[in-house]
Amino acid sequence: MKYYDKLIFELSHPGRTGYSLPSCSLSAAETPGNVQSSAETDNTAARLFSGEQSFVRESVPNHLLRESILELPEVSEVDVVRHYTNLSQMNFGVDTGFYPLGSCTMKYNPKINEEIASHPLFAGLHPLQPDETVKGAREVIEGLDAALAAITGMKHFTFLPCAGAHGELTGLMLMREYHLARNDNARTKVIVPDSAHGTNPASAAVCGLQIVEVKSGADGLVDVEALKPLLGPDVAGIMMTNPNTLGLFERQIGEIAELVHECGGLLYYDGANMNPLLGKVRPGDMGFDIMHLNLHKTFSTPHGGGGPGSGPVGVGERVLPYLNIPRTSGFHGNFGVMLRAYAYILMLGKQHIKMAGPLATLSANYIKESLKDCFKLPIASVCKHEFVFDGLINDGARDGKAGATTLDVAKRLLDYGFHAPTIYFPLLFHQALMIEPTETESLETLDEFIAVMKKIAAEAAEDPDILHGAPHNAPIGRPDETSAARNPILKA
Amino acid sequence: MLKSQTDMSGFAYFPHTEDDIRVMLERIGVRSLDELYSDVPEPFIYKGEYDLPDALSEQQVRDFFESLGKKNTQLKVFVGQGAYDHYTPAVIPYITSRSEFLTAYTPDQCEISQGTRRYIFEWQRMVCRLTGMDVANASMYDGPSAAAEALRMAVACTRKRNKVIVSTKLQQNVLDVVSSYLKYPDIEVVFAWDVLSALGPDVAGVIVPSICRHGVIQDLTGIADAVHAAGALLIEYCDPSALAVLKTPAEWGADIAVGDAQTLGIPLCYGGPYVGFLACRNEYMRKLPGRIVGQAGDASGKRCFVLTLQAREQHIRREKATSNICSNESLMALWATVYLSLMGPEGLRKVNELSCAGAHYLYDELLKTGRFEEAFPGKPFLKEFCLKPLVDVEKLQQKLLDAGFFAALELDGYVTFCVTEKRTKEEIDALVAVVKEVEL
Structure with missing residues (x-):
């Protein structure tokens, strides 16, 4: 994923057009009669409706019309297509890769x-x-x-x-x-x-x-x-x-x-x-x-x-x-x-539906059994479509050095091309890591995920700082969400 | 339905082979898939055959929906009432069907959802510029539910006031949804044609439309002052497309603006998906329901976008919540955002010009047929209007339907029409010709 730092407003160039509309098929005689003379219009409305004849201005009294200039982007069609294509490339979808987000059932979308x-x-x-x-x-x-x-x-x-x-x-x-x-x-x-x-x-x-x-x-x-x-x-x-x-x-x-x-x-x-x-x-x-x-x-x-x-x-x-x-x-x-x-x-x-739930359950239990030596499994019984780990068994904490948390594991997964699981939910456990694979993932995908999770567990045991700094390969690093919540820029 | 010809040995969406299943069961330490359900009490395991059709192949599914589609009558739409037949530029579905947008979850995982967050930020800013409000949220399910949430928000913003006034000039589906939403938390709702007559010291909020259900553009002079003098909030329900030319909620003095952005190029699609918007003045920002995307920086100072004041699915403020909305209609917000980017201020104004010209032309031509009288003489309208019918309405509607027009929907003893930029002069003339055939 590459970083792209534009907003559509920043591409705006006055006079550029991204639309294609028909010209009015009505002749002047067929358009509505004057409700008011154009002399009544104030300056802003005049700017807003400048140029050609305005049916709106002729039909609607002036004091009901917009006073301020509408600042929307003025861009060409190709500007729009490239901008949103670039934005899409900073996103991860089910079609991008495995999405083991607990309680969200991110199955393939046919x-x-x-x-x-x-x-x-x-x-x-x-x-x-x-x-x-x-x-x-x-x-x-x-x-x-x-x-x-x-x-x-x-x-x-x-x-x-x-x-x-x-x-x-x-x-x-x-x-x-x-x-x-x-x-x-x-x-x-x-x-x-x-x-x-x-x-x-x-x-x-x-x-x-x-x-x-x-x-x-x-x-x-x-x-x-x-x-x-x-x-x-x-x-x-x-x-x-x-x-x-x-x-x-x-x-x-x-x-x-x-x-x-x-x-x-x-x-x-x-x-x-x-x-x-x-x-x-x-x-x-x-x-x-x-x-x-x-x-x-x-x-x-x-x-x-x-x-x-x-x-x-x-x-x-x-x-x-x-x-x-x-x-x-x-x-x-x-x-x-x-x-x-x-x-x-x-x-x-009526035929394939019988396999949907069981295969989802099979995938979840397979991951759970494959990773329970690296991650704490608080409740060991058979699970259904998802299960919850309570953090790493060995988080690497030593000599005053902080161990790797569930958040760190989640962020490190992004570096390896997987979406993170749901974290810190349910609230019953402090380091909850909730994994739901669904029935649309192959054994090979599950095995790759398991291998990466084991690798991350090994990294944590060796040097938790590798995880603390993750993600290293995403378009951006971890944001400063707390300051944003206190002092949000919601409108520039 | 055809008998299935699907090959039962495999299924395109389940990648498991028999061998895979065996390997996985071995790792888990169970003998069968059934054993994975050993924790489910036996009586709850469904043993019957599901009362569903036989599995279809992809081609059969395509043919099936084609045959269902043909059972619908394709009509030229001359009705609005909350769903408007505006033109959809080809770019929009092309962009919104990009799988990185389409198949993503809500943008909770910050570092790999910057695409979604950026367009939501753009959407919020566009909603603010259309309405004149200071801050908008990431979107709502639709206009009517946004109106209900706005009223609830007004109650949350004004302490110890538990009554709201709802203008009966709003469209019927807005009134219906508001009634349902406010019934159970026990908020007193007063429905009034003249909202000022119901004002009092216990009123938290008042909602009025900028264009009434009959299509008349409202003159809201004095409303905001009166509502504010009573200590209540003014909410304006508006059509965002029309705000390119009509006085904005901010210019009228409203505190909250809501509405449905379906008019921004979203297809009719039998009523949904559409997308609602909700925007307000700065002082009420913390009471906005749903989520808001804000601009921030990452550790290295790169610009990034974060969910602020967030109400995530799992983190929503449980029993203290004043709204339970967490996700929104993201992809439809993208739809509207791409639409507004393409249109720009000039394109959106032209959409209004073309719709307005067509609607007034139809209005004049219908009156000339002698089969209608003016319902609201001299009242200004944009693209939607009502007339008083002088003919049998059922016969009129049937004749129009037979000729391929959906028009003249009955409303409060009138019939309602709507013309968008998609309707050509030829179509309008053809509709009028059909009307002329209806006996007086």
Whole structure:
């Protein structure tokens, strides 16, 4: 990766043009009549609308017009193409290399999905067109709904949420609707395990719910005995991800579901960790009432550098009557993302889906077993799609010299051409290093990664400073993020 | 659907051979893939066949979507209401489909995500220049959800005030999303046509559109002063494309600007993905939801871009959060950023000129048919307008659909039209000719 230090504004040259627009096909006689004379215009507006005849100025009273000059870049088309091509080359994507980012499911994004998502027979549809003119689009939504229901054991999905956290919010709104409809108004608490994704309590908070944390036991699983006293008539429900963020299957989920239902609460399934269950276990069968999926994780749609994603929310029988009440986005959700996910599911079909989860689980366990002699493995049981190390076994600390941290390991990986794992999450361990390989990586790729991780462990044991200074080969070194957060330059 | 002809011996997205699987199982010390699920209680292992179609080959998938696509009717779009048919320059999909942008995660790993961070920084600056605001975030899911987040932000900015006023001049989907978002955290929402009539000492924020749902450009004279005098924040919902020519939220005295950037060349795509924006004055910066990219330096002094005030997926402020948004619509923000780079100030102004000229031409021609009356005589509009129909609306709509036009959507007893720069004079004339065939 090479360093490139321009912003598009810095390429601007007054008078340069990057657009191609038609000239107005209306003759002067057909254009709107004068609302005001041009004598009324002040200097700024005159500069803004200088040159040719302005229909806008003739149609809109002067005091409703923009006063200030609009400073956007003035660049040619080739300037734009080179600039953004250069920017792209400072980025690492799944197509660049292995991306073992825990809880993010960075699987390969099939290219046929992209072709379908930009298909002109879908791209030109207006969201308010009558149903009889969008039969194909409706079939996509219905087909995807049916497929996701079959895969998860839920009844139906709403596709309005545009991301996982957006799905959580929508799902919790459904939880509230369920209780409100039963006049069960005292249920304002939601139970969240201490290993939960940070978005869970945040979503609950913005949905007006109080968060009650339930502790994990030494085995990394929800402590059922600690859960029992928390349950009561004020509990709206529990949010869980299974497997949890340690990659461990919550094997007491059957008992937990019974307990929560008995007390009148609902179970919410955070689908961020659905990938190992794909083709193997259905959340609906475990007793979950509401769940979200991340189509950009489990169903192979690209993350896009942070969206657009899609976080459809599925419900079981109990919550079904309320499914369409929360309106959390403007039209039908991110339809373009739904097209991609549906294409992926049709490629998987009933045959290949059965291998998706198991192969993801195989890859994770293979890395874990191969590296446990170099990295601390706090919980040794079989994992699902991901697992967590708690730092290096030998971090090289000696004679007052600081050892290599998880951050250092992550940064050193960049030098060897791999993306870093998720670090310092979950919060249960101080040096957490969370690795999720997915099912789309070959044995050779996993072996290369394992070899590099061992090499980094050896480097740390020998001289942790090699790691402290990493990355050495990236376009930039480590930034000074603290000073930026205190004194950010957000606008130059 | 066709019966599958896929070769079941392998699958293009799973690289594992039988031998690979055997080697890996041996290293782990288990005998089978099933044994990897020994921690899952037996009743939860799904043993049935999934109720899914047979696996398709790539060609079959392509043919399948082609056949679905053909079931859609391709129409000339003369409706807006939150989704506008503006032209998309060829450069944009070319750039946004570069895999380094497309297949990257959110830009958390600073040293190898400078590409994403730089374009987000550019996007933030462009949003600021369009709206006149001081600081913008990395983007929102869409305009309606951005409006809801802005109202929540107003509540967070003004202590001990828990009421917001929402103008019913906003588009319907904005009103719907705002209602849902504010219902559960128990923020009192007052919907009002005249927002000033509902002002009081308990009001945290007021949201108004710069162009109303009927297409009328709003005269917001005096609104900001009244809202500020009551101690509340003014939020303006605006079309960023139109801000090339219309008075900006900053010029109207607003504190927060929100809207949907779909108008910046993003295809209709049956409603999404689009991208919302949220910008504010400096004093409210710390309450901006989502993430913001800032400029900093690395250890050697090289310019680099960092996530400031960050709310990362795993680090988001858990139970103290006032918003749960962490990712955004990054790639769509890139889409809009490339669009604005290509257009520049002059191109964006011309888009407005062409749309405005076309819309007024259609307006005049429709009135001449005698089948409509003016709904808001003398009120200024840009590209979208309403008329009072004098004919049977259903018949009118059906005739237009039959002729290949999506137009005359019913709204509050009127019918609404929209013209963008993509619509030619020939298309407008053809639409008017169809209208003339509708019996009075």
